[in-house]
Amino acid sequence: MICIEISIISLFYKLIYVFTDPCYNYTALDDPWRSPDNRYPPQYMCDYYVSWNGWYRLFLHGQSVQMPDTCVDENSCGTDAPLWLNGAHPTVEDGVVSRDVCISWRNNCCHAHSNPINVKACPGGYYVYEFVMPIGCYFTYCAGRGIFYSFGWAVRDTNNPADGNSSVIQLSSPFLFFGRTYQQIYVNNNGLLTFNQSSSAYIPYSFPANRNQDIIAGLWTDLDNRVKGVVSYNQYTSGNVLTNATRDINTYFPKLNFNASWVFVATWNKVAYFNLTSTDTSFQVVLISDRNSSFILMNYGDIAVTEHPVQAGYDTINSTHYIVIPGSNRGSFISNFRNSSNVDVPGRWAFMVAGEPDNVIGIQVRLSSFSDLTQSSNIEMVLQQMKQELVKYGLPNSVELKLRKRQKIKP
Structure with a gap:
């Protein structure tokens, strides 16, 4: 009897701990516009008017991120004067700590200080923040860069029509893909990129298919953006996106001394599966080039399971080259995409598709x-x-x- 009583008391205190520890009692904050990559937005946001209450965990497109603790540029994070953490993030052993918050403005990383906030490191490798009202407008808390490249209205993406494909997109720089050079591309609503013609196919064929077209499939399946979600695209030849792409490729493919000159970003944001309007699926295909070498990044956020046939990877004419992301032919498995990777970045897959590879x-x-x-x-x-x-x-x-x-x- 004594042992049972001790067990009950122990369980009681554990439950109190779970309900009071901010690592298990937080509000998820997933606002894509908080990304530092969101520069010079058409509409400036302000956290002064938010009713902050308790602790928050930051996400970008379903991926857990942390608040930047190094300088961020002004006119980013969806506003003109973003807020960043002035001080290193704590360790789990540090418990709750107080950190200063800097305001980036007028070419000064810490032009002024906002109200300090509390921060805690959690055992799962993430952080929670006790956000408070900043000292004024227009100030917003930044969410550190996640794996998704900037997209949407903030960067003036072009949207696909509801349940339709893009028209032909003329590329501002040629894209090399396993020996072929393309000057145009199509963003198809069902999760794939094609080069010679658009595709409305919603039932994918398995790679390798030994067919007569090149395909890049972020997640080829029966998607439907008529009632939920947006399919959009953009291309860049200058700016912050190229800086990020250069850094990413040099990280994943060292010794190349790569310098991106062109980036194409296609995004499927919170799109539903056909006839399953309650589902949300978000992923992105990024093409990167310096005119001599080409790369593909595939980024995965929240991916709902489905009974529809699925396929992710790429396939070439006659399947001389192809890749199948493990598990992408099983709809019951694809929710794991946000945690899988071939470059040790959860949710991201990177491939070199043209150029001279490293000497392995x-x-x-x-x-x-x-x-x-x-x-x-x-x-x-x-x-x-x-x-x-x-x-x-x-x-x-x-x-x-x-x-x-x-x-x-x-x-």
Whole structure:
């Protein structure tokens, strides 16, 4: 009886802890316009008129992000004088800390100080913030850059018609794709990019298909933006987007000394599946080029499960090159896209599709135990992961990897 009473008391205190700890008792704040990439918006936002109450966790397009703790540019984050955290983020062991908040304005990263806020690091690798009313307008709290590139009305995207594809889009810079050069592209509502003609196909075929067209599929399935969601696109030849693209590609493909000269961003934001208006699916395909080398980024936010056929990756004419993002042919699995990656950035996949790849001398695979390679299913999984890494650097998908077993006997 005593043990039972102790257990009940222990559970009681644990429940109190969960209900009072801000790491488990917060409001999700997911405003895409809070991104530092949202520069010179047509409408300036102000957090002075928000009824702040309690703790908040920041998201961008469903991806957890943190408040910037380095200088952000004025005229960003959806306003003219953005707010950023003046001081490093705490550790979990620090508990709740108070941090100064800077106002970026008049070419001064900390032109003035707003009211300080409390911050806490949480065990899941995220932070929560006790936001308070700033000292005036037009000030907004920034949400650190997530994996999505800027899109929407804030950057003057062009929207696709409801349940229709874009007209032909003339590219301001040629895009190289596995030996072919394209001057135009189509953004199709059902989650794919095509080059020679638009596509209304809502049932994807499996890659490799050995067909006569090049396809880039962010998430090819039966999508419907008539009642929910927006499909939009934009292209850039200057500005902050190119700076971000240059940084990303040089991070994922070191030794290239890459400098982006053109970026094309196509976004499917909170689009529903056909006949399932309660679903939300958000993803993005980004094409990046310096005229000699080309790359694709695929960014995934919230992806609803579906019974519709799905396919994500790319396929070329005669399937000389193709990639299938693992699990993308199973609609019950695709909600995991926001956590999967081939570049150690949850929700992002990166591929080099033209240019000279790095000299890949070897790759490292971490195994959890020696027994990992004793079963054929595990061998296949490891080889598939190795192949994905090599394909990222331009190796043709047609290459077959095999594992040769060797035994070393000590003398």
